[in-house]
Structures are given as C-alpha cells and as structure tokens.
Amino acid sequence: MKERLKPLFLQKQEALLRRLPKIHKLYPKIERDYKKSLAGYNGEKSIDYFLSYLKEEYLIFHNVRLLDRKHYFQMDTLIITPSFACILEVKNIAGSIYINEETGQMIRTLDGKEEGFLSPLIQVRRQQEHFSLWLKEQKIPNIPCIGFVVLSNPSTILKSSNSLILQAARIPSKFLHLENKYKEIKLKKQSINRLSARITDSHTENDVSIIEHYQLLKSEIITGVQCPFCETIPLMKTFGFWACQKCGQKSKNAHTKALTDYKLLFSERISNREVRSFLHIKSSSSAKRVLQKLHYPFTGNTKDRIYYIKSNQSEK
Template identity: 30%
Template sequence: MLMFLKERTAPLLLERLPRLLHRLPKSHASYEDVVLDHYKVRAGFGGEQHVDGLLKRMRWHDPVMALAVFQLCDRFCQMDTVLLTSHGAVVLEVKNYSGTLSFDEQSYHMKQETRDGKFLGFNSPVTQVWNAREELLHLFEQLSISLPVYPVVVLPYSSTLIEGAPKEVPVIYGYSLNRFLSTLPRTERIMPPEELARLAQLLIDHHTPFPKKDFPAMYRYEVNSLVKGVLCSACGSRCERRSERVHACIRCEATVIDGYARALDDWFEFVSPEISNAECREFLGLKDHYAAKYVLVKMGLGRCGKGRAVRYFRE
C-alpha cells in the first residue's frame, strides 16, 4: 500500500512566471528567459505528476510512505520524490526531457539533442540524485536511522532516448519503475509500519522550503522596466478603473476584481518586499498620495517609519 504523506503541489513559479511575463515587456532582454523557464517548470511538473500516477497505480505488497518535493534548504538539496519502504529509501529524480540524452561519465555532464536538432548542455541529473542520496544518508545518520538509500533518475515518457547510460546510477523510464523497485535488495531487518510512519514524519519535520526568489536578480531588470498599473490576469493588457473594486481589460473586456491589490502583489513579488506611498502612486497610476494611502491602508499592510519615510509591507 502506497501513501503520500506529503503530496505534490504545483510549483509557485508555475503561477508567478506568467504574471512576470505580463509585467515584463516582450522587448526586454530577459523576456525569452522567463518564457523558457516557465516551459521547463510546466514540463517538469507534468512529468512528476505522471510518475506520481504510475506509483499510485502500482500493486504494493508492503507499506510504502512517499514524500513529494522534499527539500533540505540548508544544503540546497531538493528531491522530487522519496519512497520509504521497510527495506530502504528510494530517491526519484524525475526529468522530463524530449529528444536524445547523452551521458558523459568522464565529465559527469549530460547533453540533450532536441527534436529539432539543437544541442543543449546540462548538469547531470545523475550527479544531482547522487548528491541527494548523500544528504539523505547524512540525515539518517543524524536521526540514528539505519536504512540504505537507492538513487534513480526517472524519465517519465519512453519517447526520450538515452545514449551512454551511466552505470553508477540507474536511468530508467517511468513504466519500468515497478520492475526496478522489485529488484532492490531486501534487508533481513524489516522496518515495522509504525516505525516507517515515524521516520516519514521525522523527514517532514526536516523539510525546509527554499527562500523567496529574487526575481530582479534572476532576470536582470529594473523596476522602471516593468509595465505599471492594473493588468488583466487573462491577457496581460492594461485595465481601466470602473469602480473602487472593479477594473475592466481594455483588450478582452474581462472584469478584474480588486485590481489594485493584485497589482501590489506583483510589486511585493517582483520588485521589493516594501513599498512607499510615492512608489505605490506611480506603480498603480493613482492621482495623488491620498488615493495611494487609501489603497495601502485598505490592504491591511504592516508599516514602519514615520512621515514621508513610511514604508508598507505584507505581514
């Protein structure tokens, strides 16, 4: 029986990168980088969901605890999926690539030939999952847990081809997971289900999400580069104010509720954790500092400083 004690949730970037694309002009040097990163995040999440579905459809004869997106932030280590069985732990590194993958065991590098004939280089996922295994073993040692850890790179779809498969760490297809897991060594000492559940909870207690992304540093833009005002969440076009809470898209005529609050969310996410009255007035296109103060106060933001030095932040 398989139980996901930590379910997979959609990456925050899946929702945030499209919002950034609405704010970033298409002419900006980093626009295509954001487009590519959003594609990678969407493809990666789709591959992970596919593998989750395969795991849930398997016939399990022993209890298995699964943790999705397990992270050890202090070591900058993320594991796509950790399976805890009575005989050992398995770290799955899911990579949803298309085309042909070539592994170089001398340089520990991976090369991808895309379907349109382009060649791209990547850090090897074999090294990534090997490092994850080492970190998990170190954590087990700290927790006085004696359990082997098996790393594996999983390609969700069999349409991806492999050349020069590494020998140190298996690289398998999603449909082969059941067979691969059945070949793992079975230790003499079987961990009881209650002990397995306790171990899973200990790992969850050590899960530490990565800190907030620094988008301006990642994509090298200044606040003056961003499109200002209330934007349509559907098409990204500017919106006109219809009432205190309602804006309307000038392009697709979609209705936007609480547009000022949504725009300020973009500021806090993509610009700075703080905002002044003047910055709010300029970013939202408000007529004066009274209007800006009204919006900022109504959002229930925290504040620090006095007079013109007052800055507002999300609590």
C-alpha cells in the same frame, strides 16, 4: 506528505513575463528559461500517476530542499518506506540521450543536433550522499538510500543500459523489486512519523529575487492592474470596479493578482504609497480601503504602516 506545487521560481518567471515589455532585450531568454522550467515541472507531475500504485503507507515528499551542514540540496521526489528511502530525479527530455559514465556527461541528440549536460546520475548520487548525511545529523536510524533517474517523457530514446535510469512507467515494478531486496524493517511507525516531521519542518524554499537573477531594474517592470480577460495593462479604477478600456470588461478583484505579482517580483512587504504606485491608485484613502478589504496583516501605525501580502495559493 508534501504536495507537488508549482515551484516558486516558476511562478516568479510567469509574473515577470506578464510585466516585462516584450520588446525588452532579455524577454526571449526569460521566455526560453520559463519554457524549460515549465517542461521540468510538467515532467515531474506526469510521474504522479505511477507513484499512485505504490503502497499507501509509503511517505512521498515532492521538491524537498534541506540543509546538510553548509550545503542545500533539493530532491524532486523523496519516498520513505520502513525499509529504505528512495530519491527520484525526474527528467523531461526530448530526443535521444546517451550517458557517458566515464566523463560524467549526458549527450542529448535532437533534430540532428548534439548537446552536452551534466549526467543526472551524478546529480542523484550527490543527493543520496547529502540525504544520508542529513539522516545521520538528525540521528535517524541508518537506512538504505537508493536513487534513480526517471525519464518522464515516454518518447525519450535511452542509449544507456544503466539500471538506475528508468522510464516513469517502470516505477511500480522497480519498487516491487526493491521491496523484495530490502525486507528488513529499519524504521518503525514512531521513527517514520518523527522523520516525516523533521523533513517537513526542515524544508526551506529557495526564494531568490528574480529581478536580481536577471539583473533587471525595478523601473523596467510594467505596473498597473492587468485585465483578466484580455491581459491589457493597466485597468482604470472606477466606481468600485477595474475597467478595461480595450475590451470593455470589468472586474472587482483584478487587483489581487497584481499584488501577488508584486510579491513574486519584489517583496511581500508593501506600503500604502507602493500600493498606489503599483496599482495606479490616486488617493491614499482608496488604497487603504483596498488593503483593508484584503485583510492583509500589518505592522506599524497609520502613517508608517507596512502590509504583508498573503501567500498566494500555489498552483498544482
């Protein structure tokens, strides 16, 4: 019902790494953060194979972020069945983990080094509470809500016996158990359709400014069109092409990715002057032609016109 797409913040991290000088003092930290985000996303994707074994009539929503009164909460995977709802908190963790339920801490041991994290069991329980309250606010019939922590990395060594923590490969058998335990139909087809529409309509993307998140200045970002072949910035616009002086390749559409970077880093709103500055285009008429060919929607008259960069196709 809601596909698993590359998270917006992950896309923003990629754009930032493309356009921040590698000598910048924050580059190593941003790169580390990106690798963690990417590992989490890859971990979430890896459970999709096991989810494919579930009944076709079950509704699956990925990365849903809802508002419960005054708190937003996000679920990696939400599964709605006629008899129960299930939340999966996916963790892609290397090494061995031990979860201390008394302290609410998860201890990860990797290469002889121990690190402490908040227990994912606390996270998934909090999501259950939020979602149950959200269902009540939506006047949806009360249904059991179960939550599991799913370990997507098969090499993770789990040193805990809690039945709410499972390897991804156990998802199909766990659902067979749930189906036998929760047999009473709580949601008829009409109610499920209504709930599905409510979840989809209520989802709100967490669209934070990555420039503000890392406390960067706009002037620190590298401008210009990037070569799709060797990644050199900037390209030169000549005779309808973007030409790379380093590898000699040419491209007609390399500017579209540059404008997507602008949207991810700064804003979906862009003026002719900002297009010229970011793409390194000299004349306003040339910038106007670039924008017109992209068919971006706009507001305002010719002088004060603001264009809206179309949503980029999120990667799966």
